[in-house]
Amino acid sequence: MSVDFKKYIASVQNFPNEGIVFRDITPILQDGKLYRAATHELAEYAKSRGAEVIVGPEARGFIVGCPVATELGLGFVPARKPGKLPRETEKASYDLEYGSNSLEMHKDAIKPGQKVVICDDLMATAGTLHATKELVERMGGEVVGAAFYIELPDLKGREKFPDTDIFSLVQMEGA
Numbered sequence: 001m002s003v004d005f006k007k008y009i010a011s012v013q014n015f016p017n018e019g020i021v022f023r024d025i026t027p028i029l030q031d032g033k034l035y036r037a038a039t040h041e042l043a044e045y046a047k048s049r050g051a052e053v054i055v056g057p058e059a060r061g062f063i064v065g066c067p068v069a070t071e072l073g074l075g076f077v078p079a080r081k082p083g084k085l086p087r088e089t090e091k092a093s094y095d096l097e098y099g100s101n102s103l104e105m106h107k108d109a110i111k112p113g114q115k116v117v118i119c120d121d122l123m124a125t126a127g128t129l130h131a132t133k134e135l136v137e138r139m140g141g142e143v144v145g146a147a148f149y150i151e152l153p154d155l156k157g158r159e160k161f162p163d164t165d166i167f168s169l170v171q172m173e174g175a
């Protein structure tokens with residue numbers, strides 16, 4: 001099934017801050033066929049990259065990445081916001097379109113040499129991708145790709161990762 005996913009993304013002006021156009025994927029999630037189709041496209045991509053594990057940043061990266069992992073029979077590793085993981089962690093900080101934050105992963109979550117595809121709903125400035133990739137690499141993992149429902153090309157996230165393969169279902173103009 002070839003789907004025009006853009007039709008199902010809601011654009012909300014001035015959320016969460018003035019000047020931001022929030023791209024809301026919940027209309028995709030609440031339709032079982034669309035959610036499955038989006039998951040399937042990301043799973044085909046991850047398979048083509050030879051993914052051995054899927055990593056997703058909290059929170060929307062869980063919604064996007066977990067079904068990709070289960071479709072492929074792979075494990076899922078969460079990158080969580082600070083203070084949520086109970087065992088020893090690695091931490092990386094990042095800026096995003098509307099603020100800054102940190103992400104943590106359990107230190108033993110990725111095995112040296114393991115091939116990782118990072119999944120998330122959207123790439124804007126790619127600060128989140130940067131932090132997630134840094135955590136994976138600190139543990140000796142290899143990021144073989146990153147997959148998103150939405151990419152905002154005007155924020156030039158892709159240009160920050162000339163050596164990383166990046167896949168997105170749709171590109172949307174504007175910040």
Ligand SMILES: O=P(O)(O)OC[C@H]1O[C@H](OP(=O)(O)OP(=O)(O)O)[C@H](O)[C@@H]1O
Nearest residue numbers: 058059060096097123124125126127128
């Ligand atoms: O490319 P960037 O500029 O880093 O922005 C993209 C990130 O921003 C959003 O997450 P957010 O931190 O708002 O968290 P949420 O998933 O918990 O809503 C989105 O889900 C991406 O992870």
Ligand SMILES: Nc1ncnc2[nH]cnc12
Nearest residue numbers: 021022023097122124175
């Ligand atoms: N414009 C945007 N819409 C939804 N999530 C985002 N995360 C960062 N920028 C975003």
